[in-house]
Amino acid sequence: MFIGGRKLSPQNTRTDVDSEAMPPVALALSLGVFLMFALLDTSAKYLVTSGLAAIFVVWCRFALQALLQAVISRAWANADAWRMRNVPLQLVRGIALPVTTLLNFKALETLQLAQTVSVFLSSPMMVTALAGPLLGEWAGPRRWAAIMVGFVGVLVVVRPGTAMFDPAILYSISATLVYAIYSILTRKLAGTETEASLVFYSSFFGVVLLAPFAWVSASMPDRPLDVVLLCVFGIFGMIGHTMFIKASRLASAPKIAPFVYSQLLWMTLLGFIVFGDFPDWWTILGAAIICASGLYLMYRERVLRLARSAAPIER
Template structure:
């Protein structure tokens, strides 16, 4: 569903050509995994409610982690329970809103709106992390919101609640991302992943109770397994990609998701992107790529918080 905003990775020494190629390979794998997960969510949503999809994904992932616990428990540590719980809750609610969006509106439209996360992340960094954001990045933020407004067209078109859910999901994900560096630095990325899965499961159980049901076909269970597997593979691929390659180099590759998901939406569900969504998508993509570029420039200049 969501992705790490471009430029969000921890700083690394200069990469070699081979490292950048390796990072690009991992990012292509991440794009393919994330696209498959999004399409899988839409397919499973034809059988069960999106709240059940989130619950099953978190539950199945938790079971896998419990099986692996004897091998991995030494890597688990919690420095601040509050940070883990708050971050996990943000990710959980963001996931519920995101899966609801994927189930209700065209896949390409949902994906475009998810790409507003870097725009929200820029605003949050300026307001709460004392990051210096120049006028050009603010202009890019404004362009991104204009793009979102063109897609939503409030007052001119019936506004589907799932569109607003997509923006809310992106905002919550951006807030969670702002906490991720602190949590992962203190306790490691594995602990951050485990806590987010467990908190999401605890949060999801009461939400899913009114619509409790399971996939009723072999295809449904197969696609559900695909959603779990691709979600995990995407997380691993993202970590590896940003480990090897520069965030600015990876940013354009992430937008291949729009192409893959747009094609899948057309082939599987007959979804066609209208001209307003195309124009809005162009503004959002260009603005977020420019934000990534300016963040990279600021990072190389050594400005605090860049």
């Protein structure tokens, strides 16, 4: 295209949304998203440390979520919520999220909130590492270097072979790995499955398949606060996901992604207020390494995305 005798390239006419300022409402919503998730984990730790079986707590969390999602989406009259084109992968994905939650809640029985979230924040590195063999999206040497640095941060938090090593940390590592698989399956299915079915089955399968084990392990709470939390703590997750959707409509994904690391601050603060816990300096150091690695991965993804969008289109 020519304007005033000057030829404009696609780069000249393209609006770069990454250069736009993030709306204050989107910023507040992004912080609120991970506050809700931190409140969810804090409530779960309170419940499992009060004597309730982790699998029963997980089942209650997803049963409430499935019920709310069914009502909100009017699943009984919405064919998209039930439609599946790839049943095996939908089933695996539908089980992966409850299993992630169960492993995380098992870790919370003995670990501090800051410890579990520090390990869980390495999930972007695991996704990047697994995306090559599972999706054909191979990382370059710079991103692999960031992945290796991130795993060093995990080792600093875990401290294997020392007296400070807690075997429960293996639950956190396993939860992070299963969540990475869940994320990859979500990306793989996003092109073929309806959004309503991806949301609905992420809780429905867990409710159905975990029910026998949950009720065998069930022990009814005897404190009023436990009853209230058991009935409503899953709402924190629902609110968080709703806020995330609203934030995504106001700002691009690369702008929202770094706010995931605010969850470390929320979890540390809530751990101190509710349980009197404060992470040691090794956990803080490891978390800082993991966060730095994750932020670099986001930066590299942005650079590569902009390079692809600026590349000339072959005709």
